[in-house]
Amino acid sequence: MASSAQSPHFYLNPGKSNSFQSKAYKQRNVNFYWNFGIRRLFLRKSQGLSVLSSSSSSTHFSNSQLHGLCANGKLEEAMKLLNSMQELRVAVDEDVFVALVRLCEWKRAQEEGSKVYSIALSSMSSLGVELGNAFLAMFVRFGNLVDAWYVFGKMSERNLFSWNVLVGGYAKQGYFDEAMCLYHRMLWVGGVKPDVYTFPCVLRTCGGIPDLARGKEVHVHVVRYGYELDIDVVNALITMYVKCGDVKSARLLFDRMPRRDIISWNAMISGYFENGMCHEGLELFFAMRGLSVDPDLMTLTSVISACELLGDRRLGRDIHAYVITTGFAVDISVCNSLTQMYLNAGSWREAEKLFSRMERKDIVSWTTMISGYEYNFLPDKAIDTYRMMDQDSVKPDEITVAAVLSACATLGDLDTGVELHKLAIKARLISYVIVANNLINMYSKCKCIDKALDIFHNIPRKNVISWTSIIAGLRLNNRCFEALIFLRQMKMTLQPNAITLTAALAACARIGALMCGKEIHAHVLRTGVGLDDFLPNALLDMYVRCGRMNTAWSQFNSQKKDVTSWNILLTGYSERGQGSMVVELFDRMVKSRVRPDEITFISLLCGCSKSQMVRQGLMYFSKMEDYGVTPNLKHYACVVDLLGRAGELQEAHKFIQKMPVTPDPAVWGALLNACRIHHKIDLGELSAQHIFELDKKSVGYYILLCNLYADCGKWREVAKVRRMMKENGLTVDAGCSWVEVKGKVHAFLSDDKYHPQTKEINTVLEGFYEKMSEVGLTKSSESSSMDETEISRDEIFCGHSERKAIAFGLINTVPGMPIWVTKNLSMCENCHDTVKFISKTVRREISVRDAEHFHHFKDGECSCGD
Ligand SMILES: [Zn+2]
Ligand SMILES: [Zn+2]
Structure with missing residues (x-):
């Protein structure tokens, strides 16, 4: 807040008054000087003296000429003149130096600024206040705190401005402790009294650390030096308090303010939001409206993002309606915030409407919409929107590309993914690690793991997400062995996070790497990473899949048990063919008031099926709706498997025919598998026919059919199926x-x-x-x-x-x-x-x-x- 007061470049004329000189005034001053110089030149000329013959007059002439160039903003010519003056050993006046330094600052000419600095240093033993301040302001503006500090030390005398600039410079660059230290030196060593410009800088420091104790100390200074009524200072105090989490004190100050500006309101409202007190913030916003104070862009965008956090759709719509009445609805950043708000609340249709009505869209608008679709599980729409953006000739940035790549990954759309990869190279976006990470993810999910590895190895600064993406990718592509090697390499430089470890545990589970899994478990216990998240379930799953049921049970007993935890155990026993155990566990789960979900019933039905518990399985299937779970195709497949395994093939077939939904390949696959077990060729062939009408690409079904033929001794048919596989370009993974x-x-x-x-x-x-x-x-x-x-x-x-x-x-x-x-x-x-x-x-x-x-x-x- 009160940002205008903090920026050092406003102290154009320190020491004289707090109000800075207007440009016109400066201009007049210089013109006067310039004219004066010319007049003197004429005078001299009229006296018949050559300009160059008098060293004092030439010095004066050069100085005034240089000053004139500075006043007119001609930096290049001024530098040339300065150089020739150097060569001719003409001394440069201090005020001319000041003008030149300010010009360098204004033009952001760092190189020239440093040159002037070195010339000034070589020609003067110490820096006067005004020149020193000019250098200070320039170096702080350039972010060069080292030289600023040096100038500060070189100054024979300092004033409040010098201190303010340096404190502000340190605060702005995040050197809060240094800024604070400097402030204390200013008070106690320099004996300088702070002013309205000092406090905002220092308070920003306290808010940035954040350090409430120091902030309160500065608050005492504010009162002592009599600035507690200054609106900018109080605004800064409010901001400090909310940044330090003391919203109460901030509100107290706010309520006592005799006069408030929009910055005060914004500070308090966004302060509430930043501290997670969305309702209080909105209440204040409504109070502000009640007092007919007009919100500005900042107010509205922060209120909109609070609605986004709250996820309150109705409130969001109200705010939207209000924004329209304020006339800010045409502002592109307000529209972008509103779009984002709707997308985050899942109201993507509203967002879509708003987006399509926007007259002007910038890259943020497009990117918001694209990543919003992705977030709302609409990857198709995300890619369509990207195409529209492309047609609109808007250039994507790294965030856009990352979002579209993520959509490609979800869809398995390799073509678009490759297209974006090329674009990222051409537009030099590939150097952004977020783009590279999303490329790894996209290639992994599209089963091009070697491409993903390529990208990974070419990232110069890999972050945790890069490593996590490649580890998860390797696991996804059944290269679990390598995934674990990568985890080991990663640990040499970076700490894996909960997602990395979950991916690694899944790799352990896949190849039965128990020791590695235990190592991860130890790491988790040591660091506590992800313990209150999904990691306990990943650990449980690893133990179950590595077959260590005893360890799995102690893990299960030690952790929070949600439906996923129960499902993992149920699946474990189901895979082992221990149907009665599965049923027992299910009863315990229901008794402990955990609501079963779709996966629970898949495990339950599979367990019954493998143990030939047909009646029980059918009973559970019929009771699914009582538990609030609607049977889906997977459950139907389970029932077919249940009947089929038990030899009730005709029943199974009838069941399929009576299904209320169209059976998918998995349902027919269950029947085919049952036919393989019971050597029923006719029905098996019929199932296969249905399957291949819908799915020609899944290797598993061909293997089932082959096995059925082989088990019945029909070798010619086996060969035929093998040929079909070859024609469809299908291969079986190498056995490992x-x-x-x-x-x-x-x-x-x-x-x-x-x-x-x-x-x-x-x-x-x-x-x-x-x-x-x-x-x-x-x-x-x-x-x-x-x-x-x-x-x-x-x-x-x-x-x-x-x-x-x-x-x-x-x-x-x-x-x-x-x-x-x-x-x-x-x-x-x-x-x-x-x-x-x-x-x-x-x-x-x-x-x-x-x-x-x-x-x-x-x-x-x-x-x-x-
Ligand atoms: Zn066996
Ligand atoms: Zn074998």
Whole structure:
């Protein structure tokens, strides 16, 4: 507040009076001097003396000429003259220097200013008040506090202006302690009394730290020196109090003011808003209107942003109507604030109306609208608006580009994303880290992780968001191993935040990196980062997915339990096929008054389905509405799975036909999967037909169909499906398994021949195969019918990588230790049998989490019951 009084450039003529000289007055003064000089020149000439012959007259002439140039704003010529005067060793008068310095300040000519400074320093032993002040003001204006400080020290004498300028300069640049220190020296060492210009600067300092105790001290000075009625000083006091959070004292001052200006009102109103007291602020605003005080732009924009904070739609509309009556509705910044307010409250249609009616739109208007659409989950509209902006030939800035990229990421719109990438390079916006971060996010979500890595490596100053984006991106693209390496690298320079850690925990969960997950847990406990946020659930999820149910339970018991926490546990037990546990947990959840949501019912139905609890599952499905959850397609798919797995295929088919909504590929996929389990080719083919009408790109359905054919021995059909996949350009991810040994995660690819322990691993596996065939467990011995296609099918769809991981675990851990393996594809039957056999032979517990299930092998049995 009272900003006009704080700026040093208003002290044009300190020491004489507080009112600064008008420009015209200065001009007259100079003209007088100039004319005087000319007249004297004529006089001399008429006396028959050459100008150059008299050194004193030439000095005077040059000085007045230089002064004249300064008065007329001719800096370049003035500098030339100064140079030639230097060469001719003509002394420059102090007041001429002053004029020149002020011209440099006015023209923001830093280089020239420094030159004048060095000339002045070399020709004078100490600086007089007026010249010193001119230099001070100039250096402060240029933000050069070092030279300002030096000038201050060089001055033989200082006045109030000198102190004011320097205190103001420090305060303006955020050196609050230094400014405060200087103020104290001024009072106690310099013995200078502060004035109306000093207080606003010093009070700004107290507000900026913020330091209420010092602010109160300065308040005492204000009273002592008799400035408590000065409106600018009181405004500054109010601002200081609200910045220090003492709204009460501010209001007391405000109420006692005999006279208030708009700055007083704004200070108090926005003070309330800044302290989160939106209602009080609005009340004062209405009081102001009641007193017929006209608000200004500042009042309105702060009131609008308060409405935005409150999210009160009706109030927002009222303010909008009021703004129209004030005539400020044509102001572009007011319109932008209103648009932002509507968008934040979710009233994007209102914002749209306002936006379309704006006569003039600046880059802020466009960007507000684009990011507002993004915020309201309307990425399509965000991109459309960007296109409109482009047609309007408005150049996007870094914020616009970031917002549009975010929309592209949500939509998976790679084409537009690439277009923006090119534009960002051309318009040199790529150097903004916010643009680069959003590019990483966009490329990651569009599955171009290598592009994202490229961008990441080229960011010169990576921030937490850059690292978080790439870690989340790697996880999203199933490169969890690398994601964790990046986390380690990041920690060397930056502290990860809650979002980084959540992404990293998800990566741990994916590959079963328990030790790394525990490290993150320890970090979280140590730093407390995100503990009252979503991190506890991320930790819980990591433990559940790493199969450590005991640790998961202690995590669950120690944290706040929301619906997500319960869902994580429910999903965990559901994946393990422990239907009765899922049902029990569900009952406990309901009893503890946590409202189940859509995901709860998906887990519940899946749990029932895997444990063949058909009646119970159907019962829960029919009761969903009682819990306020409307069944969606996912729940329908669960019911199809429930019926289908239990062999009630016709029922399942009928259920699909009677669905009130059009079934999607997932619903048919559930039936196809059931047909695969029960070897029902006709119905399976029918399901596949429905699926491929809607979705040709999802690999999973082709794999299901292949498996159905293969299990029924229809090899020609298997080959046909494989061809379809090829034609559609679909490939199965390379098989990969991870095993954690001594806290370090090791990855095994299906066709990995380069692992240093490959030889040992193969020897161990061969040993098991031999023993299996001895007891007649190997399929290959019994089936000459076993077609090569089947072998290659298993190799592609399973990859058998978990066998290598298990063998590696056996070699590198002590006997009796359980082995935990995570795998990206589903286990084939063959692998499942092999691992059963291994667990029995070596008497070890082996856990394998594949793409679908959690298998816990013990004594030749698996928890999944297959
Ligand atoms: Zn396999
Ligand atoms: Zn199993």
